Amino acid sequence: MQATVRLIALVAVSAALGWTPAGCGGTTFLIGHDQEVQIGQEAAAEFDRENKVDRSSADARWLQGIGDRVAAAASPPDYPYSFTLVREDVNNAFCLPGGPVYFYQGLIDTLGRDEDQVAWVIAHEITHIRQKHAIRRIERAIGAQVLIEVLLGGQNTAREIAGIVGGLALQDYGRDNEIMADRLACRWSAGAGYDPTAGLAVLAAFKQIQGEDPSDFEILFMSHPGNTTREDAVKDYLGENNMSGRYYP
Numbered sequence: 001m002q003a004t005v006r007l008i009a010l011v012a013v014s015a016a017l018g019w020t021p022a023g024c025g026g027t028t029f030l031i032g033h034d035q036e037v038q039i040g041q042e043a044a045a046e047f048d049r050e051n052k053v054d055r056s057s058a059d060a061r062w063l064q065g066i067g068d069r070v071a072a073a074a075s076p077p078d079y080p081y082s083f084t085l086v087r088e089d090v091n092n093a094f095c096l097p098g099g100p101v102y103f104y105q106g107l108i109d110t111l112g113r114d115e116d117q118v119a120w121v122i123a124h125e126i127t128h129i130r131q132k133h134a135i136r137r138i139e140r141a142i143g144a145q146v147l148i149e150v151l152l153g154g155q156n157t158a159r160e161i162a163g164i165v166g167g168l169a170l171q172d173y174g175r176d177n178e179i180m181a182d183r184l185a186c187r188w189s190a191g192a193g194y195d196p197t198a199g200l201a202v203l204a205a206f207k208q209i210q211g212e213d214p215s216d217f218e219i220l221f222m223s224h225p226g227n228t229t230r231e232d233a234v235k236d237y238l239g240e241n242n243m244s245g246r247y248y249p
Contacts, residue, residue, distance in 0.1 A: 039096075051088070054086070068083070073193075079129055091104065121185075197244065197245035201247050204231075
């Protein structure tokens, strides 16, 4: 009975404010900006407790510096971005809603500690945050009922929602969203003064890793579009915007 009352309340609120419940084909977000940031911070705190994160070493400060430059170029920088090094030999990087970005030591090593390539990967993750790809996925995953509780001040808080975010962070965002993130990564990295063509080097590195060990494959953009498709999309964007550099003269 109580759930029914809340559902009726959501329908009324949705009609009044023009919201479309998650999973119903709408594009308006039920989770607001402040809630999005809170969810990301809660999920980040949970991840930090369970993993080898580093924010104080010279390497960590180097990573944060690159991230800060890219975030400033992704105008407006409307999230409290953070860029955290994870001291594990894993070829991966991922973002959480509202600003946190995590970058594994293994991926930095694979990319040869190349600033342009690291910047491009960070720009890719920033695009996912800016375009609210993570929040859309969360809304679909947890369903409208949990969101009702949040909106109406029930028992399910941002902390509880954050409990499922970590599991979603490594899943793909879908072909179109990944292609968008690849293309805009060129824009934001170039705006920060980095070589936008470095994305092609990153994709080449991924292709090599896939060929070497496809059975134990942990890498950025898991289950994403094929590398050839992504390379073509990046080249198209570079050509359309007259961008050139070390990897695309």
